[in-house]
Amino acid sequence: MAKIKYKVKIDKEKCIGCGSCVAVCEGNFDMKDGKAIAKKAVSDLPCNKEAADICPTQAIILKKA
Numbered sequence: 001m002a003k004i005k006y007k008v009k010i011d012k013e014k015c016i017g018c019g020s021c022v023a024v025c026e027g028n029f030d031m032k033d034g035k036a037i038a039k040k041a042v043s044d045l046p047c048n049k050e051a052a053d054i055c056p057t058q059a060i061i062l063k064k065a
């Protein structure tokens with residue numbers, strides 16, 4: 001199956017630092033100063049989508065790259 005490449009952006013204003021994105025997608029998310037950061041701005045990990053779906057504030061914006 002072809003992997004989808006995403007551009008991953010996190011809206012820092014919306015992020016409440018819950019850590020859910022890191023829990024489901026440690027491969028591309030980390031916490032810094034209480035907010036989520038994307039390890040890679042462009043990533044083909046399928047769990048990016050899971051992280052965006054689970055984020056309670058819709059702070060993770062994915063665009064196909």
Ligand code: SF4
Pocket residue numbers: 010014015016017018019020021022035036051054055056057058059060
């Ligand atoms: Fe922030 Fe959303 Fe990640 Fe929670 S799941 S840390 S609100 S980006």
